[in-house]
Every structure is written in C-alpha cells, then in structure tokens.
Amino acid sequence: MKKVTISDVAKHANVSKSTVSQFTNGRYHYMNIETKKRIKKSIDELGYQGNFIARSLRVKRTSTIGVIIANVLHFSSPSVIRAIEDVCNKHNIHVIVCNADENPHKEKKYINMLQAKQLDGLIVFPTGANVDLYKSMVVDNYPIVFMDRLINELSVDAFLLDNEMASHLAVSYLVKQKHQKIGIITPPLDRKISPRIERIQGYKKALHDHGINVRKNYIGNVEIDEVEQEIYRMTHLNDPPTAIYLINDLILMEALNYIKKNNINMPEELEIISVDDVPFADIYNPALTTIRQPWFKMGKDAAHLLLKKTHDSNKLQVKREVYRYKPELIARR
Amino acid sequence: MKKVTISDVAKHANVSKSTVSQFTNGRYHYMNIETKKRIKKSIDELGYQGNFIARSLRVKRTSTIGVIIANVLHFSSPSVIRAIEDVCNKHNIHVIVCNADENPHKEKKYINMLQAKQLDGLIVFPTGANVDLYKSMVVDNYPIVFMDRLINELSVDAFLLDNEMASHLAVSYLVKQKHQKIGIITPPLDRKISPRIERIQGYKKALHDHGINVRKNYIGNVEIDEVEQEIYRMTHLNDPPTAIYLINDLILMEALNYIKKNNINMPEELEIISVDDVPFADIYNPALTTIRQPWFKMGKDAAHLLLKKTHDSNKLQVKREVYRYKPELIARR
C-alpha cells in the first residue's frame, strides 16, 4: 500500500511539484495545454489522490466542522445532522458528529479532540457544563454556534425553539380539550439546561393565562428512569391531573410505556402531549399529538452561520444573536 | 486566535522541540525531573495543545476510522454506531460516520473523501455498487470490514446476520400462529444486496420445510414508497395472505401506516412480523413481534477486527472471513 505523492506525479509528468499543485487546485488558466494533459495523464496512470492531511497542515484549514450532540437518542438527531450535512456537502465541508451522551466529561473530551484536529468550527448542543472551556473558545474567536440550548454567560450565537410558545401551544391545546388539571414532566433542572427551564416557565405562564393555578404537585423534574414512577405518583394524587405535558420525546417513550403497562385508557383516563415529533406519532394507536420543532431548518441555518463564521473568523463577534424558531402543534386526533 | 506550537513551548521552557515532543508523547523515563517540570509548566502557561494534523502527517497514521452507513434511517443505526464508538474510544481512535443514503454515488464520494483524509480503516455497510473501488482497496490492502451486507466478488471480512435463520424464525412463528398463507415484502433486489436475497431464500426454504408452497403472488420486491400499494395488492388477491413477513424496519413503518389508515385489525385480519427491533415495539398497540439482530455485538466485533487490521496492515489477507450472528425472535404477544 505504497502511497503515490505529488512528487511521484511531478517526476512522472516531468514538471515540478508546484505545477502539479497548481493543476490539482484548478489554477491552470495560464498553463500550457500540453503540460496540463501530461499532468492529467500521470495522475490517472499513477492513481494519485491528494493527501488532505498534508494540505490541511499547509493551508491551516481542514474544511471540516464538528457537531456535538448532547444526546443522540432523541429521534430528532438524524434530521438535524442531515440538515447540517446537506449544507456542508454543498460547500465541500466535511462533518464529524460526536455524541456527548449528556455527559460533560465526554463533551469536554470531544471538544479537545476536535480542536486538536484543527476543525474549522463547531456546532454544539451543550450539556450545560464546561462553561470555562467555551469561554476560552469565545476569547480565541473560535467559530462556534449553539443549538437547542443557551448558556447565558456565553456570547455564543444560538438556534433555539421558542420554548415558551411551545408550552403555550401544549397547555392551550389541553385546555381546549377541557383539561384543567395539567401536569408537566421534565428532566432534572440542576444543570440549568435552557429548554427545560423555559418550557417549565412557559407552562406556568400559560396556565396563568388560562386562569389556572399552578400546583407544585403537578410538576415533576426527574431522571429518565424515574419518569414511570413520577407518573405513578402524579396519577395517584388525591386530585390527579387529567393530562400531562411531556417536554421531550424520551420522556414520552417512558410515559407510553407506563400507560401501556398499566392499561390506562388514552386519552379518556389520561391525555398527553409532548414536544418533539416522533417518527411513529402517526401510526401509534391512538395517534399522538406533538409539538414539532423545525429541526431541519434550524440545522440548515446553524450550518450556514457557522460556515460564514469560519470565513470571517477575523471579525470579532460584537454581540450574541439568539435565533428563535416557532414550534408547530400537530394535533393528530 | 494565534496558535501555540511546539516551538513556542520549547522556547519558553528553554529546551529543544525534540524534548518537548518526547514529553508530550510520554517518553520521559530518562528525562531530568527539572526539565519535565519546566516543560509541563510551559505547556500549562501557554495553553499548548498539540496539532493532531501535523502529527498525523508525520507518523502516517490518523488514529481515525470511518464508518459508512448505507442508510441511517434504520432504527438500528444508533446502536451500531455507538458500539463502534465505544470500542474505538477505548483505544483512543476517533470515528467519522457517513451516511450513504443507499446512494452509490454518495458512497463513492465518501470513500474518496475518507481516503484522502488518510483514515486508518473503514467499516462499511456497502450499497452494493462500487465493486471496483472496493477491489482496489483490497488490492492495496487497505483495512476494511463490511457489515450487514456481503459482496461476493470481494475478499472483505463481513459481519452479518444469519439471514436464513431469521426468515426461518419468522415463518415458523407465523405457522405456529396457524398462518399458512404468508407473504413477504422486501426492497428491490436489483443491486443484489445480500440480506434481501438471503431473507427471501430463507423464506422460501422455511415455507418448504413447513410443507407450504411458495406463491409468486405473495412475494413483493418494491421501493419503500410502494410498500403501501403492495400491501393493498396482496390483501386484495382472491386468496390473500393472512400474514406478511417484512424484512426490515422501514418496511414495517410503511405497513403499520397502511394498517392504521385502513383500519385493519391486527393480528385478526392481518398479522405481521419484521426483522430488526424498533424502539417502540413494546409500547405499540398491539405490541410488535420482531426479530432482533445483535447489532451492538456486531458493531463491537467489527470495530475490534478493524482495529486489529489497522495494526498489522502489512499482513496480507489470506482468505475472507464471514461472521454470522444469530437472530432472536421477540414474540411480544
């Protein structure tokens, strides 16, 4: 597996490495047609393939960006990744995807790894920790963009759902279905992950707008493996909620599991609604009402902005921009 | 965003680049303790982070492998990827995942890209085309391993399901449920994608073993967007099948869609079984019986073998190994 290098091509075509390089980089407007032909022929005959690593070292640009997903288990991951890849492909930029698994240590490891690999920029769904690490990246003016989550101390552009509106859609839908006793389940709030906080706030605000009192009992902030027992707790209150708002798809899965195992009649005995559409929402029995995030659009926009940043990385970021996207209610019954 | 290099560290610590390099590579058994301390201090003070690209160029090893998935829409993708990443992480190897989208052109583009990036090896779910490209990789003794699919002309190790057994499990299960009229739906067979072919063969063989005649009418090989009309066709035959074997999860999704839209009673009016477990099989109403592939194990094994190959890439492959994995029936009713 001996590799053919630019020197081999140069020798074979009887020109200098410089000339071959000009050719492979498409700068041959002024090149003798014979030279061009000879180089082309040599490349084909030798099966020459450029060494991207060597090129990157020289030009100080890897034409590669990284994306760090907080948790790939979300059903939305493929769409976001796909959207990012689509725009990057068009610009001949490669994408490396990493899964932080909601684990700040993993997140940090990946960031260090990606920086060591000299990636041109990063799109990240931050776990919420590693603030100092991000801060130093901001100071270095390293191109970076957040998705889904906001970190207040950091001046990093972010692409997010209008979470308050999402909660408003959810609560209003349930109220319209004659529900007044509405619970909510979110993952833990300790790491101050913005969508969780904002969705809870939105939920409280929406209840208020509908003249419904917030009941502490109806609010659950629990780990994913405690969701079932949390639903058990809520549904076994003296005056239990008749509907529960689940703030993401993973919680939805747990809820469906509980509902099924306990033969709960949905929606008669318990109604649910969740943020993030799932691929089986349509075919489920009964069909699931969800609130869709425009992930594909968000991914595209984030990628575009990041690519722009990688090109004018000299320009210092003046102020953080936060792009909010409208959620969409998909009422399926 | 001026980068700190090894030279900066050397200057700052008053040693040579060689010595810094020895230090960062952990070869400092013989190093003066003072020198070690000075270097450590300089690295910390300057915030030095090695340039992986430069290192890769020098050592001719990127410590990175690629995986090309034929179609990430399969629900199994996360597990396989996760398994591969787990073993690679343990060996400090990075992973780049690409999605060929069942598109041979994309597949080719990605392979070229990954080779240009000097990846140490590839795990691929081949689309079935690009045989010549793979052939040249085999000739070059480039480390590569196939998953899920086999290409007969190519001497590439492969990790696959025992597809015949999967079909046997499916058919036997249905027969045990008193079905004698059993259909099958697969994607198109033109590209000779081995699991499709083998599952059909296994289906025929299993029917035969149960003394049931194969009926041409009961076999559908169609594109994913034609699955619904194919089910329509089969269920509207004079003597329609009472059960259908769906050979993958994407076909299952379409089938469920059809069944739901047409208010078909499952399993009374039509029973189904499918290969590849889906995340909602348990919570679906009614629960879905599936045939599980040990994707996690397959991914781990494939990664281990590939890493091994990247280390003795001088050893010429003598003969292709095909590793077959046992499917597992998950009867959920």
Add this chain to the structure above:
DNA sequence: CTGAAAGCGCTTACAG
C-alpha cells in the same frame, strides 16, 4: 508559463 525554496507543526533516528 513553470520551478526552486521555504515552511505548515510535528516526530524520530541519531549523535553526543
């Protein structure tokens, strides 16, 4: 229109 030279940031024999 083409080539010689320098250099990107590392590592690795080798010398001392």
Add this chain to the structure above:
DNA sequence: CTGAAAGCGCTTACAG
C-alpha cells in the same frame, strides 16, 4: 539526558 537535522506531503509567494 538533550538537541540538530531531516522529512511527512503539501501550497504559495516569488523569480525568471
């Protein structure tokens, strides 16, 4: 125990 030198495979001013 430490350093000078060569070189990985490219690209890019610059000279001619």
